[in-house]
Amino acid sequence: xASHDHAHDDHAHGHDDHHHGPEKGIMxxxxxxxxxxxxxxxxxxxxxxxxxxxxxxxxxxxxxxHPGLQFVDxxxxxxxxxxxxxxxxxxxxxxGFTGLANWMVPMMVGASDMALPRVNNWGFxxxxxxxxxxxxxxxxxxxxxxxxxxxxxPLVLQTGEGFPFLIFAIHLMGISSITGAINVVVTVLxxxxxxxxxxxMPLFCWTWLITAYLLIxxxxxxxxxxxxxxxxxxxxxxxxxxxxxxxxxxFQHIFWFFGHPEVYILIxxxxxxxxxxxxxxxxxxxxxxxxxxxxxxxxxxxxxxxWAHHMFTVGMPLAxxxxxxFSTMLIAVPTGVKVFxxxxxxxxxxxxxxxxxxxxxxxxxxxSIGGFSGLMLAIAPVDFQYHDTYFVVAHFHxxxxxxxxxxxxxxVYYWIPKWTGVMYNEFWGKVHFWLSAIxxxxxxxxxxxxxxxGMQRRVPDYAVQFVDFNMISTIGAFVFFIAQFIFIFNxxxxxxxxxxxxxxxxxxxxxxxxxxxxxxxxxxxxxxPPRIGDAELAAVHxxxxxxxxxxx
Amino acid sequence: MSDPLDLAIGASLETRFVLxxxxxxxxxxxxxxxxxxxxxxxxxxxxxxxxxxxxxxxFAGLELAAVGWALAVSLRRNRYREVVSFERERVRIEFGVxxxxxxxxxxxxxxxxxxxxxxDAERRHAPTRLLLGCSGQQxxxxxxxxxxxxxxxxxxxxxxxxxxxxxxxxRAAHSEMTLGEG
Numbered sequence: 001x002a003s004h005d006h007a008h009d010d011h012a013h014g015h016d017d018h019h020h021g022p023e024k025g026i027m028x029x030x031x032x033x034x035x036x037x038x039x040x041x042x043x044x045x046x047x048x049x050x051x052x053x054x055x056x057x058x059x060x061x062x063x064x065x066h067p068g069l070q071f072v073d074x075x076x077x078x079x080x081x082x083x084x085x086x087x088x089x090x091x092x093x094x095x096g097f098t099g100l101a102n103w104m105v106p107m108m109v110g111a112s113d114m115a116l117p118r119v120n121n122w123g124f125x126x127x128x129x130x131x132x133x134x135x136x137x138x139x140x141x142x143x144x145x146x147x148x149x150x151x152x153x154p155l156v157l158q159t160g161e162g163f164p165f166l167i168f169a170i171h172l173m174g175i176s177s178i179t180g181a182i183n184v185v186v187t188v189l190x191x192x193x194x195x196x197x198x199x200x201m202p203l204f205c206w207t208w209l210i211t212a213y214l215l216i217x218x219x220x221x222x223x224x225x226x227x228x229x230x231x232x233x234x235x236x237x238x239x240x241x242x243x244x245x246x247x248x249x250x251f252q253h254i255f256w257f258f259g260h261p262e263v264y265i266l267i268x269x270x271x272x273x274x275x276x277x278x279x280x281x282x283x284x285x286x287x288x289x290x291x292x293x294x295x296x297x298x299x300x301x302x303x304x305x306x307w308a309h310h311m312f313t314v315g316m317p318l319a320x321x322x323x324x325x326f327s328t329m330l331i332a333v334p335t336g337v338k339v340f341x342x343x344x345x346x347x348x349x350x351x352x353x354x355x356x357x358x359x360x361x362x363x364x365x366x367x368s369i370g371g372f373s374g375l376m377l378a379i380a381p382v383d384f385q386y387h388d389t390y391f392v393v394a395h396f397h398x399x400x401x402x403x404x405x406x407x408x409x410x411x412v413y414y415w416i417p418k419w420t421g422v423m424y425n426e427f428w429g430k431v432h433f434w435l436s437a438i439x440x441x442x443x444x445x446x447x448x449x450x451x452x453x454g455m456q457r458r459v460p461d462y463a464v465q466f467v468d469f470n471m472i473s474t475i476g477a478f479v480f481f482i483a484q485f486i487f488i489f490n491x492x493x494x495x496x497x498x499x500x501x502x503x504x505x506x507x508x509x510x511x512x513x514x515x516x517x518x519x520x521x522x523x524x525x526x527x528x529p530p531r532i533g534d535a536e537l538a539a540v541h542x543x544x545x546x547x548x549x550x551x552x
Numbered sequence: 553m554s555d556p557l558d559l560a561i562g563a564s565l566e567t568r569f570v571l572x573x574x575x576x577x578x579x580x581x582x583x584x585x586x587x588x589x590x591x592x593x594x595x596x597x598x599x600x601x602x603x604x605x606x607x608x609x610x611f612a613g614l615e616l617a618a619v620g621w622a623l624a625v626s627l628r629r630n631r632y633r634e635v636v637s638f639e640r641e642r643v644r645i646e647f648g649v650x651x652x653x654x655x656x657x658x659x660x661x662x663x664x665x666x667x668x669x670x671x672d673a674e675r676r677h678a679p680t681r682l683l684l685g686c687s688g689q690q691x692x693x694x695x696x697x698x699x700x701x702x703x704x705x706x707x708x709x710x711x712x713x714x715x716x717x718x719x720x721x722x723r724a725a726h727s728e729m730t731l732g733e734g
Contacts, residue, residue: 189577250605
């Protein structure tokens with residue numbers, strides 16, 4: 001009869017121990033390695049950080065309501081500007097996109113989970129500790145860091161006892177980002193379903209793959225830079241200390257070599273989200289899929305060779321300024337390809353304007369405004385006037401808020417019926433959109449004018465001539481902040497399963513593997529790789545001929 | 553990308569199936585990615601080190617080690633194999649990793665072996681299970697395949713088990729019935 005050569009219980013006998021559901025209680029969330037649980041945790045963390053960072057921005061805007069000092073002293077004001085940026089970038093936007101990647105990348109490529117689930121768990125749970133450390137600096141002697149999120153020495157070295165906590169927190173955030181990036185890379189490269197070649201992947205996966213590459217390539221630079229700050233302060237090294245033979249300007253070069261790719265780390269996944277949503281509601285395939293991929297890769301490449309446009313005023317050889325000016329302007333080409341493709345996708349589409357689509361369209365429109373002001377800033381001689389003014393603040397907020405943040409919101413509206421099995425309230429979604437779209441412009445558009453007229457950033461006081469613009473900005477900021485509670489309540493209602501039940505393919509024009517699973521998506525999806533039908537590829541390719549071209 | 557269902561020998565009596573997990577990453581692809589990311593990371597870190605900012609280098613090394621480890625772990629998982637050999641008198645099932653030989657081996661008498669697919673009665677979306685069984689012993693195979701691939705495989709196994717004895721309206725009917733019940 002049957003004979004056994006070795007112990008082989010794992011293989012030889014039928015069992016189903018890998019088909020378990022989630023644990024009960026708090027331990028489910030602490031111990032979970034499930035990509036959906038971790039996606040939810042990342043998103044909840046992200047929105048918590050958006051709330052905290054938002055409160056900091058209200059402190060800033062309240063102080064700027066009038067010239068002179070109203071509520072806080074300049075030290076605290078600068079701590080708020082610094083921490084607002086760190087919290088929003090590293091705590092809000094990056095974990096927000098990582099949350100979306102956790103939820104959607106495995107479902108989009110037909111994998112049952114991320115490739116390294118335990119690493120995924122560690123990657124998330126580092127974050128709460130990192131931000132507890134960072135925010136705890138506010139209560140330490142000397143207060144929190146106040147030298148700006150760029151941490152330029154020697155100013156940042158004047159931080160009080162919170163300084164090592166700042167550095168350690170940055171390291172932890174970096175580790176978390178790298179674990180997330182490695183997980184996305186391995187998942188996308190190795191766990192794609194049979195038939196899904198790289199050029200058949202949804203664009204969200206492509207943009208995340210390139211984002212992960214950027215993260216892996218640049219994070220060591222940040223880690224090294226902040227470590228050198230630490231040793232300069234506590235171990236008598238002189239990497240950036242001029243009195244010891246160091247060069248403080250080199251910190252700026254090193255920081256921005258990380259910092260500019262970081263800007264694209266914040267926006268490339270947003271491109272992926274918008275490229276997913278627009279075809280769905282235009283009921284057309286995405287125009288120019290391949291060119292979108294190449295444009296994303298081009299933007300990533302260019303992001304490595306433009307860093308010094310942040311530093312035109314520190315003093316550089318003319319040839320250097322010209323190089324960085326032209327290379328920065330070059331980014332407008334692939335970005336323009338993307339904007340053109342989104343518009344071409346909408347052209348003559350059977351468009352409907354549900355909330356995710358409204359946010360996606362607002363993204364295209366308002367991100368383009370941020371892009372244009374970026375082009376203005378790229379012009380080196382002009383940048384000498386704009387540098388360190390509110391024009392820069394307006395520029396990067398147009399890119400990051402109606403850009404990155406709107407895309408995260410759009411993505412949550414778009415996918416939450418799949419996550420919870422319940423439709424959000426469309427009426428309140430639209431109210432949220434219109435309030436957000438109007439008041440984000442009320443907040444930041446006037447800052448272009450005050451900046452062009454010379455109002456300095458990171459200063460709590462200003463000349464009387466800027467009062468009107470600042471009052472408008474402050475009103476905009478408060479209403480925008482309050483409007484976000486509509487979104488939060490709408491999402492909580494979905495999570496509480498209060499609302500109309502969602503179908504499996506929630507949106508009529510939606511294609512992709514994530515829409516082939518039930519709503520809500522089961523705790524384990526695709527324990528076996530699915531087959532990719534042409535219908536599911538329709539979302540990512542712009543012509544039927546294109547599919548066969550890519551069938552290798 | 554290799555086909556997970558590798559019919560090594562056609563429809564002859566003695567047939568061998570090599571089942572492997574879906575793996576979209578080849579060793580070559582992993583090396584290509586590793587080289588791409590190393591070029592950017594080490595290039596930058598080396599430039600920094602050359603200018604005296606050497607602390608970037610160990611971080612770059614650590615991070616690349618982590619990326620390399622992640623890719624290696626994935627590639628190692630890709631090497632999992634199940635080999636089902638239909639020999640004249642027996643069916644041999646081996647589980648192992650490419651390059652390390654079989655870690656476990658089960659042999660069933662071919663004449664008494666049957667195959668069927670089980671579905672989870674409680675969980676509609678749970679994957680099916682492809683089983684080879686004989687005298688109360690069951691061996692699950694093809695857990696790295698899709699449901700559709702298991703359906704194809706169970707039919708193929710059914711044919712091979714039928715062909716061996718050539719008699720077999722009864723056995724064929726039994727096999728079909730088992731599938732139907734599943």
